Amino acid sequence: MKKKIVFGLLLALPMFFIACGGENTNTNKTTPSDENKEQAATEESADAVTYDPRRGEGKFDSSNLQIKGLDAAMASKGKAISDTKCMSCHKVTDEMLVGPGWKGVTNRHTPYWLMNFITNPDPMIDKDPKVQQQLEVCLVRMPNQNLADEEARAILEYMRKNDGAK
Numbered sequence: 001m002k003k004k005i006v007f008g009l010l011l012a013l014p015m016f017f018i019a020c021g022g023e024n025t026n027t028n029k030t031t032p033s034d035e036n037k038e039q040a041a042t043e044e045s046a047d048a049v050t051y052d053p054r055r056g057e058g059k060f061d062s063s064n065l066q067i068k069g070l071d072a073a074m075a076s077k078g079k080a081i082s083d084t085k086c087m088s089c090h091k092v093t094d095e096m097l098v099g100p101g102w103k104g105v106t107n108r109h110t111p112y113w114l115m116n117f118i119t120n121p122d123p124m125i126d127k128d129p130k131v132q133q134q135l136e137v138c139l140v141r142m143p144n145q146n147l148a149d150e151e152a153r154a155i156l157e158y159m160r161k162n163d164g165a166k
């Protein structure tokens with residue numbers, strides 16, 4: 001049973017890879033944003049108004065997430081968790097695998113956005129304009145990895161380290 005699943009994944013991975021790497025050059029066509037507008041205007045108009053693209057959607061905001069100097073021990077825990085749960089789809093360089101490379105990800109998004117997305121990607125995949133653009137390229141929805149809050153926080157620290165935080 002397990003073998004079958006693994007085999008299926010192995011078959012599927014190269015397809016994701018081609019989809020994501022190959023279309024890198026022509027990402028910014030006009031259709032994605034047009035579709036976003038249409039979608040925002042129709043089915044999710046209330047959400048589109050309340051959705052905050054700087055914070056994302058979830059429980060993390062400035063009241064429960066403080067960022068200070070780099071915690072190296074936490075970052076290395078984050079690396080270990082990422083190695084098992086994230087690196088099948090992400091690289092730490094700026095290169096795409098199944099999903100976008102992590103280089104610069106802490107500059108592209110606020111810490112709140114990252115924590116909310118990592119712990120609960122589904123609502124943000126449906127609403128966030130940047131994620132929807134990525135979805136057009138990657139053609140794969142990032143699965144919820146069921147991370148505990150501390151695991152997600154450790155991964156954020158690892159991402160900060162990867163982006164040169166001190």
Ligand code: HEC
Binds near residue numbers: 086098105139
């Ligand atoms: C099955 C593949 C897969 C796995 C496993 C995966 N991701 Fe993703 N990730 C994606 C895809 C695809 C996207 C692009 C958004 C989308 O289409 O859902 C993404 C997007 C992201 C982004 C936003 C990147 C940016 O540049 O804006 C972050 C942050 C992220 N993932 C973190 C993680 C973390 C942390 C883990 C492990 C706990 C993880 N991902 C595991 C596929 C994956």
